[in-house]
Amino acid sequence: MTEPTTLPSAPSGARRQLGDRLVEDGHITPEQLRQALEEQASKGHSKLLGEVIVELGFAPEHVVLEVLAKTYGVPFARITPRLADPRAIETLPREFIDSHGVLPLFCVDNVLTIAVSEPANLFVVEEAERVSGKKVQVVASTSQDIRSTLQAYLPSANVFVIDEIYEDLDIRQFNAPDAQALDLSQLEQVAGQSPVIKLVNYVLFHAIQDRASDIHIEPEDHRCRVRFRIDGRLVQKLNPPYQMHPAVVSRVKIMAGMDISERRMPQDGDIHVVIEGRPVDLRISTMPGKHGEKIVIRIIDNRNAIIPFEKMGMSAEMVEPWRKVIRSSNGMVLVTGPTGSGKSSMLYSVISEIATDELNISTVENPVEAQLTNINQFQVNEKAGFTFAKALRALLRQDPDVIMVGEIRDLETATIATQAALTGHLLLSTLHTNDAVSAVTRLHNMGIETYLVAAMLRGVLAQRLVRKICPHCKEAYTPDAATRESIEAVVGPCNELHRGPGCSRCRGTGYAGRLGIFELFVPSESILEQVAAGATLQELRALLSRGGHKTLRDDGMFKAAAGLTTVEEVIRASAL
Helix, strand or coil, X not given: CCCCCCCCCCCCCHHHHHHHHHHHCCCCCHXXXXXXXXXXXXCCCCCCHHHHHHHCCCCCHHHHHHHHHHHXXXXXXXXXXXXXXXXXXXXXXXXXXXXXXXXXXXXXXXXXXXXXXXXXXXXXXXXXXXXXXXXEEEEECCHHHHHHHHHHHCCCCCCCXXXXXXXXXXXXXXXXXXXXXXXXXXXXXXXXXXXXXXXXXXXXXXXXXXXXXXXXXXXXXXXXXXXXXXXXXXXXXXXXXXXXXXXHHHHHHHHHCCCCCCCCCXXXXXXXXXXXXXXXXXXXXXXXXXXEEEEEEEEEEHHHCCCCHHHHCCCHHHHHHHHHHHCCCCEEEEEECCCCCCHHHHHHHHHHHHCCCCCCEEEEECCCCCCCCCCEEEECEHHHCECHHHHHHHHCCCCCCEEEECCCCCHHHHHHHHHHHHCCCEEEEEECXXXXXXXXXXXXXXXXXXXXXXXXXXXXXXXXXXXXXXXXCCEEECCCHHHHHHHHHHHCCCCCEEECCCCCCCCCCCEEEEEEEEEEECCCHHHHHHHHCCCCHHHHHHHHHHCCCCCHHHHHHHHHHCCCCCHHHHHHHHCC
């Protein structure tokens, strides 16, 4: 929200008049006006009075703008996506909309109404008329209302509400005796048509907006469905006409630089997009099926790449020993869990925590999921023969201090990682195991001798992600006998728990967002002796239990008792 300082049609002294009118209407006090004017003067008038009043918290933006609009005789309105006509947005170029912060609302009888946060900026009005070729009238609205409404329609210039996409659709152009029989030239032509582009953009934008981790586009017999994985669960979002499916697949392939003529073999690709000013990477995987190709799009949102341990859900009593482990000068530190449990995010946070100018930190990943500053990141290329093992072997000649390997999945990689950990390097990696102590037996089963495991292992963190109770519908309840028994065995007396019955904000699930539950295994000297002697997994678990070791389920039960998640979520996520 900005305020013009000069305008031919404005009353003289408009800047001071804004403050006077805010005082007269009771929105601010004379003392607050004086403070705002002094603050503006101290900044050399680089900021306008209305901006200063809002920044100081004396009045909300919509109040200041409404008074300012009255000063210049411009209508004021609170704008929502329901008020805007998606078709009107196409009357102005995306670049113009972004650079001037305007919102085309609707067009009637060749008169275009636009919302602006500068209610008397004649230049914007004149430019909008020139660019659109229409007469333009303005209403004033807050910059926040304009941005949020634009975001509902504009991840790119052609994204609209889904009903508008379907209205523009002529399904006959997609019909063929066999949807898979469309030839290459037809696919390229149809994939470049407006409804297909709009649909794909709509799906991508709303998946990112809903904080989905994956998009599934699935063909079935006379049906196509689009599902988002949100908070670890698949949620059905759309059922576009099944005739569109081949064109949608081709559109995604074109965006990812993949071969649209290849429909019989799986393919992988990636797309780099910018949403709301931030980069988002999309990993594309196609798989041929009975009814056509299924597409899964993994969304890698870089704003979630580096998360402090505490914000992940790690308890204060676990954070300090974990920080001590990751600052080891050598040895192996592992993060374990199934796919989708946040292992990569944890390793990124570890690297961010320990990175200094004195350390040479290098990573080997497949793929590189987030760009880290001052870190050497390398991506494996299996087709070219650049495997984890080869990359790791080459890195040992690069004078590393800390090496992160995305995953230890075979004996060759495990052997080289062991050599690195035993020769003065700190080796960070992941394994797929059910709990922390299972990492010992997994390495041994891969072929690493137990005495080597005992010599190099510094710590193992097992983790899972559980859904958090929705804060908007969260309520207390008295647990039944079985639930109370399961939680009291860990946390002690517990007469009240919390749950979410479901609301519109959590889509009726009762959950919103996720947090981690953790198990930290830092082997003592006695445990390492047992590891070297070849103790079984059951024997190691028994030793840890006698020492008061907290399991994944224990950590989850404490979080359930604290009202962060539910007992059912903890039991589901921590089942061995």
